[in-house]
Amino acid sequence: MLKGMLEGRGRIWWAAAIILMFLLPFILPRFYLYLLSIILLTGLLATSLNLVLGYGGIFQFHHAVFYGAGAYGTALILTRTGLSPWISFIVGPLVSAALGLIIGWVCIRLSKLYFAMLQISLGSLVWIIVYRWYSFTGGDDGIHGIPLPDILSSSNNAYYFTLAVTLICLFAMHKIVRSPFGSALQGIRDNPVRCEMIGINVKRHQLLALMIAGFFAGVAGSLFVVVDNTVFPDMLFWTLSLEICIMCLLGGWFTFLGPMLGAAIIIALRTFVSTYTTYWALVLGILMALVIFFLPNGVLGYVEEKIKKGFIEPVIKE
Amino acid sequence: MDVIYAICPPKVLAQIFVGLSRTTILFIVSSGLSLILGVLRIPNVAHGSLYMIGAFMAFTISKVFGGGDAGFWAALVGAPLGVALVSLAAERGLFQYLYEREHLMLLLLTFAVSLIFGDLVKIVWGAEYKSVPVPHIFQGYVYLFGGLPFPLYNLFLLIIGPIVAVALWLIVNKTKIGKISRAAAVDREMVGAVGINVSWVFAMVFVIGCLLAGLGGALVAPTVSVTLGMDHTLIIEAFLIVIIGGLGNIWGALLGALIFGLTQSLGILVWSQFGIVFPYAAVIVVLLFRPTGLLKSTW
Numbered sequence: 001m002l003k004g005m006l007e008g009r010g011r012i013w014w015a016a017a018i019i020l021m022f023l024l025p026f027i028l029p030r031f032y033l034y035l036l037s038i039i040l041l042t043g044l045l046a047t048s049l050n051l052v053l054g055y056g057g058i059f060q061f062h063h064a065v066f067y068g069a070g071a072y073g074t075a076l077i078l079t080r081t082g083l084s085p086w087i088s089f090i091v092g093p094l095v096s097a098a099l100g101l102i103i104g105w106v107c108i109r110l111s112k113l114y115f116a117m118l119q120i121s122l123g124s125l126v127w128i129i130v131y132r133w134y135s136f137t138g139g140d141d142g143i144h145g146i147p148l149p150d151i152l153s154s155s156n157n158a159y160y161f162t163l164a165v166t167l168i169c170l171f172a173m174h175k176i177v178r179s180p181f182g183s184a185l186q187g188i189r190d191n192p193v194r195c196e197m198i199g200i201n202v203k204r205h206q207l208l209a210l211m212i213a214g215f216f217a218g219v220a221g222s223l224f225v226v227v228d229n230t231v232f233p234d235m236l237f238w239t240l241s242l243e244i245c246i247m248c249l250l251g252g253w254f255t256f257l258g259p260m261l262g263a264a265i266i267i268a269l270r271t272f273v274s275t276y277t278t279y280w281a282l283v284l285g286i287l288m289a290l291v292i293f294f295l296p297n298g299v300l301g302y303v304e305e306k307i308k309k310g311f312i313e314p315v316i317k318e
Numbered sequence: 319m320d321v322i323y324a325i326c327p328p329k330v331l332a333q334i335f336v337g338l339s340r341t342t343i344l345f346i347v348s349s350g351l352s353l354i355l356g357v358l359r360i361p362n363v364a365h366g367s368l369y370m371i372g373a374f375m376a377f378t379i380s381k382v383f384g385g386g387d388a389g390f391w392a393a394l395v396g397a398p399l400g401v402a403l404v405s406l407a408a409e410r411g412l413f414q415y416l417y418e419r420e421h422l423m424l425l426l427l428t429f430a431v432s433l434i435f436g437d438l439v440k441i442v443w444g445a446e447y448k449s450v451p452v453p454h455i456f457q458g459y460v461y462l463f464g465g466l467p468f469p470l471y472n473l474f475l476l477i478i479g480p481i482v483a484v485a486l487w488l489i490v491n492k493t494k495i496g497k498i499s500r501a502a503a504v505d506r507e508m509v510g511a512v513g514i515n516v517s518w519v520f521a522m523v524f525v526i527g528c529l530l531a532g533l534g535g536a537l538v539a540p541t542v543s544v545t546l547g548m549d550h551t552l553i554i555e556a557f558l559i560v561i562i563g564g565l566g567n568i569w570g571a572l573l574g575a576l577i578f579g580l581t582q583s584l585g586i587l588v589w590s591q592f593g594i595v596f597p598y599a600a601v602i603v604v605l606l607f608r609p610t611g612l613l614k615s616t617w
Binding site for chain 2: 284
């Protein structure tokens with residue numbers, strides 16, 4: 001399905017959708033633009049997690065750390081140094097990639113649940129340091145009112161910037177997934193022993209994947225600084241990590257665009273539900289349980305399955 | 319006494335005892351988690367929520383009995399039993415259908431349940447801080463080693479810890495259900511084939527594990543302010559303890575809790591602002607050298 005989407009007539013649809021996205025600021029009020037920006041960057045974050053979770057089969061349970069690290073990296077450069085703001089947008093993701101490398105290097109020798117646990121422990125360590133280090137990171141208050149370059153300070157431009165960066169990153173990640181490296185990664189997920197046998201360096205591939213995922217999560221974090229002007233330690237808390245996992249699961253974690261869809265559904269629903277009740281966690285919990293029981297492959301996974309069986313006519317013919 | 323103080327300054331000694339009381343709570347909660355992980359293979363994120371529910375139930379029961387000594391003892395028995403009932407409902411209603419699924423799904427499902435529990439607690443008890451009074455007989459201090467003040471309640475915790483450890487060991491190793499559950503952990507189908515209802519055995523083990531979470535919550539209630547979100551840090555700590563001790567190993571949970579509790583309390587002496595960093599660093603060091611935990615895992 002994805003292949004069809006990106007070739008022939010699918011391309012036209014995509015181009016139309018992207019142009020529409022660029023035209024939206026002329027129609028939508030400011031609040032919805034903000035919401036859309038948050039959806040885009042959270043979708044980017046979820047897609048970066050899916051790179052290692054869905055395609056790599058690595059139990060990256062504490063992905064929010066890299067999101068937060070990217071955001072804090074950007075915010076700290078913006079507030080504490082006189083460097084060009086644009087450097088901060090590069091430094092943030094690079095900090096995340098470096099952190100991804102370090103945490104990955106420590107954890108990679110373990111497998112499955114042990115990997116997940118060590119990763120959560122290291123991630124919590126980073127969280128505590130950010131949470132407690134008042135003089136440097138602002139502690140539990142976080143940093144507010146981060147100065148941005150003038151060109152990004154209007155909400156329209158912040159949206160355009162988010163949209164453009166997200167599209168570039170999605171394109172790059174799609175290329176990575178389809179590259180020989182991406183195929184090797186999926187091979188490792190399905191049968192690590194066989195991959196080792198045919199001469200693929202399993203650990204090195206996984207480590208590189210963790211680093212790439214960290215980098216893109218850091219990009220999402222930097223975008224959050226652009227959109228929201230704040231950073232706070234909850235961005236690194238483990239509950240957010242599991243929420244990102246749910247986004248991947250809800251959208252479909254064996255599909256490329258699934259996590260983006262999952263992020264859109266969850267954030268839109270959260271905004272909608274929060275206007276009626278403060279019990280959003282209850283709604284999310286029930287939704288998740290339903291998804292786990294009835295849609296284990298997620299929404300997009302379900303659609304793909306139906307198309308394969310021929311119940312639904314494919315909208316875009318391959 | 320001077321000999322002891324010469325080896326170990328009073329300040330350090332006091333912190334060690336504070337750490338040991340914390341260890342007791344951590345051990346009780348994480349041994350339940352370890353039992354569930356070892357037998358049912360569920361990474362139960364909702365365990366922390368059950369601990370929180372235990373603390374809130376202890377508050378209510380203690381209040382119903384007038385907040386005195388009777389209330390405390392009633393809470394100590396009633397809260398774990400209440401939590402056991404809640405967990406039985408969750409196990410029969412949800413978890414039992416997913417045992418065959420992979421860990422990721424189970425973990426996310428238990429996280430979903432913990433979100434639901436968290437909001438249910440908010441609905442039932444509200445978002446305010448609650449406090450449970452320390453019973454009269456445990457108010458005041460004992461003076462250890464001739465002059466070191468130590469709260470009586472913490473001494474009570476230090477006695478409870480080993481009792482729970484031994485009781486749990488007896489249940490797992492000496493009773494029929496313990497033996498069956500250990501067998502089922504190794505080979506579920508075989509146990510089913512000899513005519514044992516494995517599903518109910520698993521339910522029992524799950525309930526016993528969650529009962530311990532409730533007990534931990536009831537025991538911790540008089541020493542902290544009972545509040546929403548008390549589950550979030552505890553569940554991570556409990557998971558780490560179980561991992562460094564060896565999955566499913568009760569004594570491993572004890573060892574892990576000791577390491578965690580002591581590094582935390584002593585770490586505060588070394589560097590008060592980042593004292594809480596030390597247990598996490600200890601976990602990392604342990605896992606770097608013993609990737610599957612200190613003691614033998616049942617996996």
